[in-house]
Amino acid sequence: MSAQRLSEWWPLALAFVGFVLLPALDLLPTELLRLLASIGTTAISVMGLNLLLGYTGQVSLGQAAFVMVGAYTSAILARETGLSFWLSMPLAGLAAGLVGLLFGLPSLRVRGFYLAMATLAAQFIIPWVIKAPEKLATLVGWLTLGLVHPTWDSTLTGGATGLQVPAPVLFGSTLDSTRAEYLTVLAVVVVAFLFQRNVVRTRTGRALVAIRDNERAAEVLGIHPYTYKLQAFFLCALYAGIAGALQAHFRRSISPDAFTLASSIEQLGMLVVGGAGYLAGPLFGVSLFRLMQDIIVRVTPTLREIVPRLLPFVAQTDVDTSFRPLIFGLTLMLFLIYQPLGMAHGVRQLAARWRARVPSR
Amino acid sequence: MSPSPLLTVSNVSLMFGGVRALNDVSLEVQPGEITALIGPNGAGKSSLLNCISGLYRPTQGSIQFHSARGSQEITTTPTHQIAALGIARTFQTPALYPGLSTLDNILTARHIHMRQGLLSGLLYVGPARREEEAHRARAEEILGFLDLKHLANTPAGALSYGHRKQVDLGRALALEPELLLVDEPMAGLHQEERETLTRYLLELHFGRKVPIILVEHDIQLVMEIADHVVVLDFGSKIADGPAEEVQRDAAVIAAYLGEETH
Numbered sequence: 001m002s003a004q005r006l007s008e009w010w011p012l013a014l015a016f017v018g019f020v021l022l023p024a025l026d027l028l029p030t031e032l033l034r035l036l037a038s039i040g041t042t043a044i045s046v047m048g049l050n051l052l053l054g055y056t057g058q059v060s061l062g063q064a065a066f067v068m069v070g071a072y073t074s075a076i077l078a079r080e081t082g083l084s085f086w087l088s089m090p091l092a093g094l095a096a097g098l099v100g101l102l103f104g105l106p107s108l109r110v111r112g113f114y115l116a117m118a119t120l121a122a123q124f125i126i127p128w129v130i131k132a133p134e135k136l137a138t139l140v141g142w143l144t145l146g147l148v149h150p151t152w153d154s155t156l157t158g159g160a161t162g163l164q165v166p167a168p169v170l171f172g173s174t175l176d177s178t179r180a181e182y183l184t185v186l187a188v189v190v191v192a193f194l195f196q197r198n199v200v201r202t203r204t205g206r207a208l209v210a211i212r213d214n215e216r217a218a219e220v221l222g223i224h225p226y227t228y229k230l231q232a233f234f235l236c237a238l239y240a241g242i243a244g245a246l247q248a249h250f251r252r253s254i255s256p257d258a259f260t261l262a263s264s265i266e267q268l269g270m271l272v273v274g275g276a277g278y279l280a281g282p283l284f285g286v287s288l289f290r291l292m293q294d295i296i297v298r299v300t301p302t303l304r305e306i307v308p309r310l311l312p313f314v315a316q317t318d319v320d321t322s323f324r325p326l327i328f329g330l331t332l333m334l335f336l337i338y339q340p341l342g343m344a345h346g347v348r349q350l351a352a353r354w355r356a357r358v359p360s361r
Numbered sequence: 362m363s364p365s366p367l368l369t370v371s372n373v374s375l376m377f378g379g380v381r382a383l384n385d386v387s388l389e390v391q392p393g394e395i396t397a398l399i400g401p402n403g404a405g406k407s408s409l410l411n412c413i414s415g416l417y418r419p420t421q422g423s424i425q426f427h428s429a430r431g432s433q434e435i436t437t438t439p440t441h442q443i444a445a446l447g448i449a450r451t452f453q454t455p456a457l458y459p460g461l462s463t464l465d466n467i468l469t470a471r472h473i474h475m476r477q478g479l480l481s482g483l484l485y486v487g488p489a490r491r492e493e494e495a496h497r498a499r500a501e502e503i504l505g506f507l508d509l510k511h512l513a514n515t516p517a518g519a520l521s522y523g524h525r526k527q528v529d530l531g532r533a534l535a536l537e538p539e540l541l542l543v544d545e546p547m548a549g550l551h552q553e554e555r556e557t558l559t560r561y562l563l564e565l566h567f568g569r570k571v572p573i574i575l576v577e578h579d580i581q582l583v584m585e586i587a588d589h590v591v592v593l594d595f596g597s598k599i600a601d602g603p604a605e606e607v608q609r610d611a612a613v614i615a616a617y618l619g620e621e622t623h
């Protein structure tokens with residue numbers, strides 16, 4: 001019994017030493033911590049996407065726009081009201097969640113490709129509003145028949161330039177080191193992961209999967225698809241908003257051009273490669289893509305010398321611009337062909353095969 | 362007829378473009394009875410079940426459900442609300458959630474009996490956890506009743522056809538229905554599986570007094586277990602009465618029984 005306990009706990013203990021103790025004691029290189037923090041931040045957003053696409057079967061092409069809502073909400077709250085990051089972050093999640101809910105409304109009527117097109121609207125409308133908030137203010141004025149006159153203008157959002165964002169403060173000390181960023185992101189990742197797991201394992205999560213797997217059979221058991229699709233959109237965007245707040249306060253600046261459709265699509269790619277509908281999928285997918293990116297950045301200088309010499313029709317700038325998308329596209333294609341259910345599924349298969357080989361205890 | 366039916370279908374017609382799937386069908390389901398719905402393929406049996414469970418909307422006519430909580434017209438009630446009233450069903454081709462385990466498929470049917478929402482689900486402490494555990498125990502009980510405990514953690518997508526039909530039935534039971542609609546439970550099953558499933562249906566009926574509308578091709582089985590038989594042919598009702606009576610009906614023999622005795 002105690003031996004079994006031990007064998008269950010040692011991976012957790014090892015993870016604690018590797019992910020918490022070593023970084024906290026400043027024993028890991030800053031570069032590694034920066035990479036891990038970036039993986040964690042993106043993974044939070046992709047976890048949201050996992051709840052929507054992986055568990056509920058609804059597509060969204062607007063995830064980067066919801067990250068943007070979170071980033072700007074938290075930044076503006078901190079700048080305008082001096083609100084603590086620890087409050088502005090959840091509020092940013094909430095704001096993004098509500099905006100996500102709004103853009104999820106088409107899911108009541110359309111699905112698949114058409115839903116993807118409808119959510120694409122977020123990717124155009126949200127940056128447009130943030131670059132020119134006075135237009136939204138005018139719209140609000142009209143809609144309320146002149147009762148409300150918001151005085152928003154581009155000084156609020158920084159227009160096309162963006163904003164500087166204060167670093168989070170904890171117990172009087174400013175968290176502006178990479179180590180502090182890493183540890184904060186880690187804490188949020190752990191909470192986000194546990195929430196994801198809890199949702200998936202309980203009543204709401206079963207309803208989401210029921211809708212994904214067989215919407216009619218879900219209705220026949222008393223599950224209202226609309227309610228749960230909207231909850232999934234809310235959660236998805238909430239996770240995006242949290243990721244956006246983290247990004248804003250630790251990168252220390254945000255600009256409206258950083259939240260692109262390409263980023264939304266890349267997040268979908270990471271989820272599919274990592275394993276949509278698996279709890280660990282987002283972590284796997286984001287890690288793989290970020291590691292690949294790291295390697296690509298390292299080898300590009302060498303390649304831009306060699307490749308044009310071997311293939312005369314390739315220019316050095318081609319290598320700079322095309323190598324990364326080429327590798328990412330290729331990875332996605334290979335996965336879709338050979339492991340369409342993603343890395344998490346592959347790992348699960350390997351684990352099952354391993355257990356079958358070793359006689360059980 | 363009887364003073365207090367559980368379900369009243371009144372003059373229901375259902376059109377699909379030019380096809381009249383149901384033609385002015387009326388029937389009553391009495392509490393505690395097994396009502397068999399028989400008829401050749403394409404007669405409109407599944408369509409009628411779909412109308413009752415809200416998946417199809419009758420073009421004409423109305424459907425009334427008289428539950429313990431009062432009478433209610435359900436002709437246009439949304440499907441999920443009909444389920445919440447206590448009408449559960451199985452599908453002709455089992456419609457499980459392949460990505461969920463067998464146990465979770467059953468647990469999903471506890472949805473209407475559970476209260477936890479998004480927030481309590483996220484946190485999963487205290488009442489939410491207790492609720493979850495209580496319903497898990499109920500679902501395991503149902504798996505036990507169907508002798509499926511050993512498959513509790515198997516993804517439904519990996520089950521055999523026969524097991525899927527059983528889980529589909531188990532899921533409908535887990536809703537604790539006041540009325541159970543069963544669409545061809547025996548179709549595609551081996552003799553042995555048929556016997557098992559028949560035993561479950563009878564146990565259900567005699568043990569728990571669940572009223573059932575049973576669509577079934579096995580005429581012998583129908584005559585053995587049904588209290589009441591309704592015969593559909595080309596969307597119209599051609600016979601309706603106690604099993605022995607219907608069996609003697611000439612129209613039924615022509616439309617259905619003749620065809621079935623190969």
Ligand SMILES: Nc1ncnc2c1ncn2[C@@H]1O[C@H](COP(=O)(O)OP(=O)(O)O)[C@@H](O)[C@H]1O
Nearest residue numbers: 377380382400401402403404405406407408409
């Ligand atoms: N969704 C549908 N769309 C078009 N026609 C349908 C649909 N469902 C059933 N029908 C038609 O209605 C008739 C009755 O079908 P059905 O209710 O499935 O019969 P049964 O269950 O008695 O075999 C058939 O002619 C069938 O083709």
Ligand SMILES: [Mg+2]
Nearest residue numbers: 406407408453
């Ligand atoms: Mg049928």
